[in-house]
Amino acid sequence: MADEPSGTFQVPLWRAIAVFRFASMAYVVAMSAVNLTDYAHPLGAIPALALLVGWSVAAAYLYARPAWRGWPLLGADLAVTLVLLLASPWVVGRTAIDNGVPSLAVAWQAGPVLAWAVSGGRRRGAVAAVVVGLADVSVRAKLTHASATGLMLMLLAGVAVGHVARLGVESEQRLQRAVELEAATRERERLARGIHDSVLQVLALVQRRAAHLDGEAAELARLAGEQEAALRALVAGRPPRSWQPPRQEARRRARPRQRAGPEVDLRAILDGYASPAVSIAAPATPVRLPADVAHEVGAAVGAALDNVARHAGPEARAWVLLEEEDGTVTVAVRDDGPGIPAGRLAEAAREGRLGVAQSIRGRIADLGGAVEIISAPGEGTEVELRLRVSR
């Protein structure tokens, strides 16, 4: 396969094949020595065995180099095996083979099959096993029970080893992806930590030290404060690091959720509104809502905060409180502005100005929730959005 990773997993497999080759080579040489007297052309066994030994050494050497494990080597490997097999009837003699004398490549012939399987998976292993098996059968006069079993075993070995090799490659790729992902996460956390330890601290310091100065310095302090809040929200846009839930919590968290579909943490959306003038209070645990619901709620809160900025004056501050209890999510937006005189909202609606009513009440009503607006002159305004979350 072209996109194989470094292939460290395969190294032991190649080594095992090399060991098998040498062991089976020794077996073939021993069998030849024992049966030499029965051979039709004993002298012909000398070049054949030389080829066997020579190729075993060469294959061990060449297969050890990943760059060499290509088609030329695999083809040559198979060709050498076929030559030895096909030379067997002449060297050993047909009658001897039929009498049970092993061929010149007995057992050794599985080496290339394994090599093909490791290099290319099940299919290649099967092809090589069939080619070698057919050659093996062709040198015999009749298909004996033993040779059929040998063929099946070789096929099995080719498929099984090919499968294992493929699994190894895949798990190695998966491992590599996981390692890369982890490195990226780590890098992100390192950056977040760096920003936290340096930039945020300095911004907060500038804001703090310049806040009680006049003119440009106060403006700088305000800008620094805004940037600090924005950057903080950006950095915090992930689950808190360096925290492991105690065991009980872990079990509780592991409970599967009934609801399907993507859910997002409403806290992350609301955190986007944080600024020196807007405080966000929320639980430490995620408040999960379906993505579209969460974004609608976020938009409604945004509309309420816009309203604060527009009507309560530039000095006004606002507080957002997010709560979740018994399947009800409550978001309260309070400001310390002058408040809305009684009847002002109804009046605005009659006049056809639907700002607050439309964008807040409308959005939340569409989600099946309720909105309550409490205000009195001099007491600020509080908008409370309440939403049942079916779980």
Add this chain to the structure above:
Amino acid sequence: MVVDDHPMWRQGVARDLAEAGYDLVATTGEGGQAVRIAPAARPDVVVLDLQLPDISGVEVIRGLLAALPGVRVLMLSASGEEQSVLDAVKAGATGYLLKSASTEEFLEAVRRTAAGDAVFTPGLAGLVLGEYRRLAKGGGPAEDGGAPRLTERETEVLRLVAKGLSYKQIAARLTLSHRTVQNHVQNTLGKLQLHNRVELTRYAIEQGLDGP
């Protein structure tokens, strides 16, 4: 005592405290050192940055309280690290302030911490509310009857703190005395800290850490 790994911050905070007439007994940038020198320095109030290079804020607080029972810890943090703030409060810190708070707010917080009052930001109130609800939901009567609960009044007060009302405004709105509001807030922290200690002890027993 001021514990903060950022030298500029340490100096700034130290100067503010000195100008306000506080006696600064020690400053350090490391949590481990803070715990080591606390018995000798004997501070009344420790101003503690939650993010220290060596050990976590929770560990520092535990160490400080073990070395000097009754010492008051005011946490400062530059960012909304919700979980670590909550853990620090449960470990025994009684005050929390964002680093972006003004000098006046900071000095007021130190004064109140020294007086033994709980210093809450709206953000912390939201965290504490959430924590009680999590405990109420997850604890269940079968598992332990000891999951702390807020009274209705305490919930009400905490919600108003989270919505940015001052104690004075809360007192006026609920027709309570300033002191009562303060006590309610204090109680919410006290119950959480007690529960945390009980949990830690139970965990220790489960793990066999209580044996010889």
